[in-house]
Amino acid sequence: MRIFCFLVLVAASSFSYAQQFSYKPINPFFGGDTFNYQQLITSATAQNSLTAPLEEVKEQSELEQFGKQLSQDLLNTINSQLAQQRLDNLNITEEGTFTFGNLNVEVFETFDGLVINILDTTNGEETQIIVPN
Incomplete structure (x- = not known):
């Protein structure tokens, strides 16, 4: 009986086939x-399931809008004048601290170039601009 089972297993294994395993990635970042x-x-x-939080829109009064627009206009004017002076190869000779509404602007010369520090006194935000020599 054992020999018969062995012969059946050997005969059955001769009819079985094997194939090569192949993998094809799906993700295009890994060759798919x-x-x-x-x-x-x-x-x-x-x-x-994550969503970005919606920002609350703060309504501004006309006075706040005017102040914001005025500050933006002053910053644009300063930027234009500094850019024009830099393009004309003029040296800014006025160093010191200037106040424009809620903005304190400090201008001074260093080895790196002209340094302009802008401080918003309402929220403490500070920006530094360096115009290279």
Whole structure:
């Protein structure tokens, strides 16, 4: 009986076939087909449960809008004058601290060039501009 089972197993194994295992990636970033990209993006977007928080729109009074516009105009004027002076190869000789509404502007010369520090006194934000020599 054992010999018969052994012969059946040997005979059955002669009829079995094997094939080579092959792997084809799906993701185009790892060698897959580029046509799968849109499907992967759509699937990832559908599974994404995170949403960006909506920013609250703050209504500004006309006075606040006017002040903001005036500050922006002054910054644009300073920028234009500095750019024009730089293009004309003129040296800015006025160093010191100037106040434009809520903005304190400090101008001084260093080895790196002309340094302009702009401080917003309402919220403490500071910006530094360096115009190289």
